[in-house]
Amino acid sequence: MEGEGLFNDVTALTLYQVTVYSAVHGSLSLPATLGRLAYSTVLALAAGLGIGWITGQLLDRLPTASARAGLSLLAPFAAYVPAAAAHSSGVLAVLATALYLSHTRAYTDDATSRVTGRAFWGVIELLVICATFGLVGLELTSVIRAVGHQAGRLVGYAALICLIVIVVRVLWLAPLAALTRRRARPRPAGEQVPASWRDSLVLSWAGMRGVVTVATALALPHLTAANTPFPGRDQIIFVAVIVVLVTLIVQGTSLPWLITWLRLRVDPAAESAADRHAATIALDAAEARLRERRHQLDTETADLAAQSFYAALADTFPEDEDVSDTQRIQHHKHVRALEVDLLHAAREAVVDARNHHIIDPDAADRLIHRLDLRSLTTS
Template sequence: AGDHPSRAAPPLLYATVQRTSWRQFAANKRPIFLLAVALVFVTTAAVAAVANSIVPGLPIAAAVALGALVAPPDPVAATAVAGSVGLPRRLVSILEGEGLFNDVTAIVLYHVAIAAAVSGTFSLPEAFGLLVLSAVVAVAVGLAIGWLTIKLMNLLGDATLQVGLTLLVPFVAYVLAEELEGSGVLAVLTVALFLAEHTADADDVLGRLTGRTFWDIVDTLVTGVAFGLIGLELHSVFGTADGHALEMVGWGLAIVAVVVGVRLLWLLPATWLAKRLHTRRDVSEEIPTSWRETVVMWWAGMRGVASVALALAIPLETDDGQPFPGREEIIFIAFAVIMATLVFQGLTLPWLVRKLKVRADTAAEGALERDLAIRAAKAAKYRLKEIQEVEEFPEEVLERLQRAAYDIGARISPEMVDEERREAYAQRAKRFKEINRIQREMMSAARHEVLSARSEPGSDPEVVDRVLRYLDFRSLR
């Protein structure tokens, strides 16, 4: 596992897992297994068979490596497009789960194939043993790093230091697992899920806001850099095609057809099987509910960062010093698949979603939001009642606090307010917005005045920044 692919993989995987939970993975184990594990094996086998037959001199091990690196769809690309077109949440969840687990499966297959191509030998029992060992080591490393991270976070206390630590965590888990012959991707996934389940402090408002903003920025930057590498590599890729470019384009188009076709041919029976296995007890399992959603899932199978990283990680030479067989052809075909799926499918997916009229279930989301609003308001009222038993308040203060408890829910979901009180609440909300607007103007004037003091002679910048930071926090309230 020495020269592993992607320096961009750890933070991207970690950021993606932030949007999900272990419960979601457990609930969707069947669709994720059918898509992430089974489909990757089927795609790898199909691509390997076709590539081995059409590319002259390409050994089966190198063909399997090509199949493994183009097999996993990119969850970052798919969910980015899905978010912009308003796909149902269940489809987004399946795409995210598929993207995370198919990376794990594909990378292990890739390593087995590369090892066989480099050494010239292959053993099925040894490959299966490597797969099991890789998974066990990765989970153990992920859990150990997760436990250690929680201990360190408790020691650090400061939100800035804690968020900084979370940037190191995915890299440490990834590299350590790889050094111990485990799956770095699975280790990052394990540690991210572990931390998501065990570091959820409801009162850590600053840490949560800081962490979410930080990881949104990291996600955007790393994704941009990773996809930027595609453009930078195109020059060298086209350079390798000198003399037989048209023939290589033909190979690339053939593999694109295999990758896209196999996904559709697999998804149709897999979705049917998932529906047949689905029972009333599986209330949290998220599966496509119509042929339209299945078609959208098929077209959302764009290749991206993982495929780029794996293609660029192919070694230059085998153990006996010979050039890696078919390396230039593999890289060219891989980039053809990435560009065809990412550009063509990525640009046409919003049109397909609109044409098929696949939309998010806003009624279900609204109902859940309403339910959470009612629960939040009840929890606030119950806590107020507990405080009342040990403390006394003037009548006007108590009335104001009771109204504030009710407003917590009403602000989350105005729909929870009954018809009679809705108009009164709307008036109160209007007054509140007006007061907020004036307060924002006042705080803005205060910030401008304090900031201007920074350039005045004799002014201590540290004191000015401390006062400005206080005003900033007040402005966020």
């Protein structure tokens, strides 16, 4: 659903921008619209990939995790602004930048940068969602006054649109899921395909509208190129807000009931098995690295480092109270240095398995996050 939502949003927003451009300039023809769409797509991809490359070069040169987190916040704006200024799709440019960085810099930063960035973007996402719906509340009061007596008719339009978006989603996803299930080729680890019509129905019903719908409505310009009011702007915002509220409330609150009625259950064993698979790859890589370095180390240091690394996955840490303070400090330095090396080997193996679709991506991300947290304690 995450992948589907990502590409649905970008496709819809690109088409939306082309349509708004045509409305602003007072002309809408199929050849012109298709040409505008091609122009917007190509230019946005070029801008996004270019900004992605520049961002990657800068990230390699910044000395601190906070500076890299700050640059990651500026990168989307750096991609969006020039693309939008050239009347292409700023959203598509941002997506191209993000995909370029995710493929070329996946886990190349240090553990501090990854942990800091994860927390940083969690806060940013929450603030953006809150700000968007706050803007809706501020805008809605004037919109309601503007639509006036049209409100009843617009509610009817909104109800019809809600029915259309729900039915179209069911008619699209149900046969698509059926075709996907019939593919004979082996599927990569972690590829989640609806196993039955029940899964497809839940997936179809989970198409709630939210922040993207609201943002696109609010982004409509107030004036056209002829300096006249944009046609139907208040009515569009009014209908969009109702569609969002209806789908969030009706579909959102009824989704747990639908899952129960269809007797669907989440299999906790599947997630545990994926985590164990990822952990096994990490442990095998760390043990291989330890075997390579054993001839350079005394047995005690190697054993302590191995135990310490296993603790990163078992939430325990070995204790040794029989050595002197001097020996403890020396052992601590050797153990930590070796553990850093083991963590690095394990992380590389998990990332490689993730990139080659050998393990579930979510399980890989969870394990790498745990390894990163452990790496912070070794620094």
